[in-house]
Amino acid sequence: MPPMKRLDALRAVYDRLGDSAVVTIMGAVAAELQSIGHRPNFFYLQHAMGLASSVGLGIALSKPAVPVVVFDGDGSLLMNLGGLSTLARYKPANLIHVVFDNESLLSVGGFPTATGTCTRLAEVAAASGVPRTACATTIDEFVTEFTAAQSAGELTTLVAKVDAVGPAAFVTDLGLLENRFQFQRYLQAR
Numbered sequence: 001m002p003p004m005k006r007l008d009a010l011r012a013v014y015d016r017l018g019d020s021a022v023v024t025i026m027g028a029v030a031a032e033l034q035s036i037g038h039r040p041n042f043f044y045l046q047h048a049m050g051l052a053s054s055v056g057l058g059i060a061l062s063k064p065a066v067p068v069v070v071f072d073g074d075g076s077l078l079m080n081l082g083g084l085s086t087l088a089r090y091k092p093a094n095l096i097h098v099v100f101d102n103e104s105l106l107s108v109g110g111f112p113t114a115t116g117t118c119t120r121l122a123e124v125a126a127a128s129g130v131p132r133t134a135c136a137t138t139i140d141e142f143v144t145e146f147t148a149a150q151s152a153g154e155l156t157t158l159v160a161k162v163d164a165v166g167p168a169a170f171v172t173d174l175g176l177l178e179n180r181f182q183f184q185r186y187l188q189a190r
């Protein structure tokens, strides 16, 4: 079992997210980040599985001065592997693509994904043309790699191996539309 919990990883970099537009996938990650503390610069992409990196890419290209952080999942990335090629094609220097790889579709019951047996996502990202890739299996490694990515000024995919555990519940009191309009206003002001 990998010795890192995603919630602890999020807590460890939370204070480094204040200046960034942050996009997460749905389910467990979204609820965990909200449990630490929602901010207007956080957008939780509900339902559109696989498209968080694409939303992050759009923001990064249209707002090149805004640092963008995407919190993706292994199942979500596998659902839209072409997203890596599109990221690599445009190589936004202001985008950090974090993949929390729990080897599981945790949010729908914990079915295993192929990253536990055969598919190595950092290598897939590199082979897709992403210029910087990194891996982390501990909190220290994660913080080191995340911090390095923030100062690198180059598109980075950081794959963090985490335990397949999540929050007790995924529904929060932040409405989807409220999040959407709040985030839109945040981006307009940047």
Ligand SMILES: Cc1ncc(C[n+]2csc(CCOP(=O)(O)OP(=O)(O)O)c2C)c(N)n1
Binding pocket: 025, 026, 027, 028, 029, 047, 048, 049, 072, 073, 074, 075, 076, 077, 102, 104, 105, 106, 107, 108
């Ligand atoms: C197109 C599509 N298929 C299926 C789902 C249902 N679904 C929601 S979350 C999820 C699993 C996501 O897995 P992963 O990205 O690994 O994140 P984790 O839940 O493990 O944190 C699935 C299958 C969906 N939202 N959209």
